[in-house]
Amino acid sequence: MAVAGIPSAEAVNHNTSAFNLVQLARNGYLRDQGIPQFNQLAGDYRSGQITAEDLIRAAIAENRISPDVADDPGYLETVDHFLNDLDR
Numbered sequence: 001m002a003v004a005g006i007p008s009a010e011a012v013n014h015n016t017s018a019f020n021l022v023q024l025a026r027n028g029y030l031r032d033q034g035i036p037q038f039n040q041l042a043g044d045y046r047s048g049q050i051t052a053e054d055l056i057r058a059a060i061a062e063n064r065i066s067p068d069v070a071d072d073p074g075y076l077e078t079v080d081h082f083l084n085d086l087d088r
Helices: 020-024 037-048 054-060 067-071 073-085
Strands: none
Touching: 020 037, 020 067, 020 073, 037 073, 054 067, 054 073
């Protein structure tokens, strides 16, 4: 079921940008995959409990990005960059 303004995972374009992926996680849309939201996401990233790879795997499991993205070092680096900037 879609939440107002956020389409369901089935309807999400597989071309989700790294920025949008981090924002989806931050706003709790990957909680079912064990990704924390809001300040806990930033804290867990800083402490090494959550990595960019974890976020990408969770998004693949939620059908929010294509599995091909897991092999894209540029996408991984960009997700890592946006995770690093969460608490700034």
